Amino acid sequence: MTRNRRVFMAVPRGRLLAFLLGAALPLQAQDPGAMPAMGASEGIRAMRPPAESLRTVPQIKAYLAEVVAPAIPDLSSLDLSGLDLTAVDFRKANLTGARLEGTNLSGAQLFSCDFTDAIATAAVFAGANMDVTTLRRADLRRANLRGASLFASILEAADLREADLRDTRIIGYLRKARLNGATLANANIGADPGNQSMGVMRAQFVSADLTGADFTGANLYKADFSFATLADAKLIRADLRNADLVQTDFTGADLTGADLGAADLAGAIFLKVTGLDSVKGLDQARNRDQARFDPRTPGHPSPLLLTSESLHEPPPAPGVPRPAPPHRLPPRRGSARPHRW
Numbered sequence: 001m002t003r004n005r006r007v008f009m010a011v012p013r014g015r016l017l018a019f020l021l022g023a024a025l026p027l028q029a030q031d032p033g034a035m036p037a038m039g040a041s042e043g044i045r046a047m048r049p050p051a052e053s054l055r056t057v058p059q060i061k062a063y064l065a066e067v068v069a070p071a072i073p074d075l076s077s078l079d080l081s082g083l084d085l086t087a088v089d090f091r092k093a094n095l096t097g098a099r100l101e102g103t104n105l106s107g108a109q110l111f112s113c114d115f116t117d118a119i120a121t122a123a124v125f126a127g128a129n130m131d132v133t134t135l136r137r138a139d140l141r142r143a144n145l146r147g148a149s150l151f152a153s154i155l156e157a158a159d160l161r162e163a164d165l166r167d168t169r170i171i172g173y174l175r176k177a178r179l180n181g182a183t184l185a186n187a188n189i190g191a192d193p194g195n196q197s198m199g200v201m202r203a204q205f206v207s208a209d210l211t212g213a214d215f216t217g218a219n220l221y222k223a224d225f226s227f228a229t230l231a232d233a234k235l236i237r238a239d240l241r242n243a244d245l246v247q248t249d250f251t252g253a254d255l256t257g258a259d260l261g262a263a264d265l266a267g268a269i270f271l272k273v274t275g276l277d278s279v280k281g282l283d284q285a286r287n288r289d290q291a292r293f294d295p296r297t298p299g300h301p302s303p304l305l306l307t308s309e310s311l312h313e314p315p316p317a318p319g320v321p322r323p324a325p326p327h328r329l330p331p332r333r334g335s336a337r338p339h340r341w
Contacts, residue, residue: 044070044071044072045071045072045074045094047074048063048073048074048075049063051077051078054075054078055079056083057083057084057085057088060075060080060083060085060088061088064088064089064090064091064093067091069091072091072092072093072094073090073091073092073093073094074093074094075090075093075094075095075098076094076095076096076097076098077096077097077098078095078098078099079098079099080098080099080100080103081099081100081101081102081103082101082102082103083103083104084103084104085103085104085105085108086104086105086106086107086108087106087107087108087109088105088108088109089108089109090108090109090110090113091109092111092112092113093113093114094113094114095113095114095115095118096114096115096116096117096118097116097117097118098115098118098119099118099119100118100119100120100123101119101120101121101122101123102121102122102123103120103123103124104123104124105123105124105125105128106124106125106126106127106128107126107127107128108125108128108129109128109129110125110128110129110130110133111129111130111131111132111133112131112132112133113130113133113134114133114134115133115134115135115138116134116135116136116137116138117136117137117138118135118138118139119138119139120138120139120140120143121139121140121141121142121143122141122142122143122144123140123143123144124143124144125143125144125145125148126144126145126146126147126148127146127147127148128145128148128149129148129149130145130148130149130150130153131149131150131151131152131153132151132152132153133150133153133154134153134154135153135154135155135158136154136155136156136157136158137156137157137158137159138155138158138159139158139159140158140159140160140163141159141160141161141162141163142161142162142163143160143163143164144163144164145163145164145165145168146164146165146166146167146168147166147167147168148165148168148169149168149169150168150169150170150171150172151169151170151171151172152171152172152201153170153171153172153173154172154173155172155173155174155177156173156174156175156176156177157175157176157177157178158174158177158178159177159178160177160178160179160182161178161179161180161181161182162180162181162182163179163182163183164182164183165179165182165183165184165187166183166184166185166186166187167185167186167187167188168184168187168188169187169188169189170187170188170189170203171189171191171192171201171202171203172203172204173204174203174204174205174208175204175205175206175207175208176206176207176208176209177205177208177209178208178209179208179209179210179213180209180210180211180212180213181211181212181213182210182213182214183213183214184213184214184215184218185214185215185216185217185218186216186217186218187215187218187219188218188219189203189218189219189220189223190202190203190219190220190221190222190223190239191203191221191222191223200222202222202223202224203220203223203224204223204224205223205224205225205228206224206225206226206227206228207226207227207228208225208228208229209228209229210225210228210229210230210233211229211230211231211232211233212231212232212233213230213233213234214233214234215233215234215235215236215238216234216235216236216237216238217236217237217238218235218238218239219238219239220238220239220240220243221239221240221241221242221243222241222242222243222244223240223243223244224243224244225243225244225245225248226244226245226246226247226248227246227247227248228248228249229248229249230248230249230250230253231249231250231251231252231253232251232252232253233250233253233254234253234254235250235253235254235255235258236254236255236256236257236258236275237256237257237258238255238258238259239258239259240258240259240260240263241259241260241261241262241263241281242261242262242263243260243263243264244263244264245260245263245264245265245266245268246264246265246266246267246268247266247267247268247269248268248269249268249269250268250269250270250271250273251269251270251271251272251273252271252272252273252274253273253274254273254274254275255270255273255274255275255276255278255279256274256275256278257275257278257279257280258275258279258280259279259280259281260279260280260281260282260284260285261280261281261284261285262281262284262285262286263281263285263286264285264286264287265285265286265287265288265290265291266286266287266290266291267287267290267291267292268291268292269291269292270291270292270293270294271292271293271294272294273294276293
């Protein structure tokens, strides 16, 4: 009789977690709004020479070429500011805490790299492949990410104030990210259900600050902006169909020509909005009656902003007596409850 033997295999922690989650959640019960695992996976850091020998572009390229998979290059906490690293393949490098101020990474291969807590102010990532990259808490103020690809990337609490994200492809997790004054004109941030074998993935801007951001002509189909701030933002001709806009603040935003078809507007704030009369699909939006519009906005009742005057008939003209209140029958004998008419 043979005994059952348990076999243990070395599995990377990230893959093991993904496997366990996949086993626990059947595919048919998967929430279409939930997102599969994103961001850089953990790996074995390769040994690296002293930081003094990784200061120039040739030194960094030589080190990256020496690292053999499955090991990943370790560039964490290095100061690479101001270097021209155009089109360099970083081979899933660990760049946590690295300084990249003004660094040129145009067209670089940054797939599955980890930029957690990195400082990359005014850095250039134009056209770079940043898919499955982790940028949690990264400082990307005034960075140029025009035309970059950020598919399945994590930008939680990242600082992207005044960053250039025009024509960028973004499907990622941007919870509590700061994009004040960022430019995302013509960015492709919409979900693409037909091209995602692992389930519908979408951009999530939950509780993000997008004050004054420019989304002109952006594809925001099915994006999640719940509890986000879009005050004074430009959403001219933006596609917000099926988007989650629960308690999203649009105060002072420009929505001229935007499409809100089937979007969830529960608790959304549309005060002092420009171009509301030109918004498409507003009559098809979900929970429109729970949204907040300016008082007396034609066709857009705002139950949360009704004044005491709007709850009654208009006051009579001067000198005209008020009408008598309607006659009510006294309560029945033996009953403390009055008749309801």
